Amino acid sequence: MEPALPDDVTGRELDRAVRAELSSxxxxxxxxxxxxxxxxxxxxDEDPELAYEHAMAAQARAGRVGAVREAAGLTAYATGxxxxxxxxxxxxxxxxxxxxxxxxxxxxERGLGRPERAxxxxxxxxxxxxGAAERVEMLIVSSGARRDMGxxxxxxxxxxxxxxxxxxxxxxxxxxxxxxxxxxxAAGRREEALTWFGHAVDADDTGETDAGERLEELQxxxxxxxxxxxxxxxxxxxxxxxxxxx
Numbered sequence: 001m002e003p004a005l006p007d008d009v010t011g012r013e014l015d016r017a018v019r020a021e022l023s024s025x026x027x028x029x030x031x032x033x034x035x036x037x038x039x040x041x042x043x044x045d046e047d048p049e050l051a052y053e054h055a056m057a058a059q060a061r062a063g064r065v066g067a068v069r070e071a072a073g074l075t076a077y078a079t080g081x082x083x084x085x086x087x088x089x090x091x092x093x094x095x096x097x098x099x100x101x102x103x104x105x106x107x108x109e110r111g112l113g114r115p116e117r118a119x120x121x122x123x124x125x126x127x128x129x130x131g132a133a134e135r136v137e138m139l140i141v142s143s144g145a146r147r148d149m150g151x152x153x154x155x156x157x158x159x160x161x162x163x164x165x166x167x168x169x170x171x172x173x174x175x176x177x178x179x180x181x182x183x184x185x186a187a188g189r190r191e192e193a194l195t196w197f198g199h200a201v202d203a204d205d206t207g208e209t210d211a212g213e214r215l216e217e218l219q220x221x222x223x224x225x226x227x228x229x230x231x232x233x234x235x236x237x238x239x240x241x242x243x244x245x246x
Contacts (some may be wrong), residue, residue: 002036002057003050011035018067025062033058033068040071048078059088066096077104082111099126103137107144115145136163136172140179152187159183166199174204178211185218194218 011034012019018037022030036058043051052075059072073088086108089101102121109118121127122142127135139159146155159180163170166177181196197218200211 002032003039003053005032005035005039009035009038011038013038021065021067022062025065029061033062033065036061037068037071040075044075044078048075051075052079052081064095066092066098069095070098070101073101074104077108077111080111082108086112099130100134102127102130103134103141106138106141110141110145110148113148115148118142118145132163132170133172136176139163140175143179143183147183147186152183155183156180156187156189166202169203174200174206174209174211177203178209178214181211181214190218 011031014022014034014037019034022033025033036054040051040055040058043054055068055071055075058068062068069088069092073085073092076082076085076088086105089105089108093099093101093105102124106118106121109115109121118141122138122145127138130138139161143155143158146152146158159176163172163176164180177196177200181193181200184190184196185193194215197211197215200209201215204211
């Protein structure tokens with residue numbers, strides 16, 4: 001059974017290029033597929049399992065359409081179905097010739113416990129032709145693969161490049177700075193990690209990462225809420241409580 005589709009979702013919300021891919025389908029089928037793709041995109045972050053169900057419904061109806069296979073792969077990836085995601089993304093790439101999926105495919109290899117294959121994908125000649133955002137994502141995946149292989153110093157080195165500038169403000173800057181800070185921490189370079197978590201906080205205007213929480217944790221800072229304040233006041237009156245704030 002297909003997941004329910006809200007009445008306010010028409011399918012026209014899709015990008016024009018995706019709608020063009022669906023034009024070869026019968027009208028009613030194309031409309032249903034479009035609506036499922038809209039829901040898969042909307043729900044991928046907040047409810048990845050339901051997003052996956054919508055993508056699978058679209059895939060069952062239009063498995064030869066590249067955009068549909070891509071949606072199936074991305075929602076499978078979001079739910080941790082890495083083998084399935086990799087198969088779907090490979091199919092999408094075969095159909096469309098779009099190499100921008102390579103970073104996600106490489107991360108699927110990591111998820112399957114195959115960091116060497118992730119690094120092989122990162123070294124493929126097609127990566128040099130990717131856009132800046134995709135190249136940065138591949139650097140992040142490569143760094144993670146090095147850490148998977150027990151190579152923390154190589155994980156740090158993998159992220160070096162012209163994009164690693166504290167003053168940079170690009171859509172990928174917060175994620176890159178965060179990954180670099182995490183790699184530094186894994187390599188035992190705590191003070192440098194603190195600095196770069198701070199850069200990630202400064203670059204993260206949308207709350208994409210938890211850099212602020214990580215920085216507070218490393219610095220030993222915990223903010224008091226109203227209940228904590230009352231507890232603190234009682235402690236000041238001599239009422240000692242276990243589990244004090246850091």
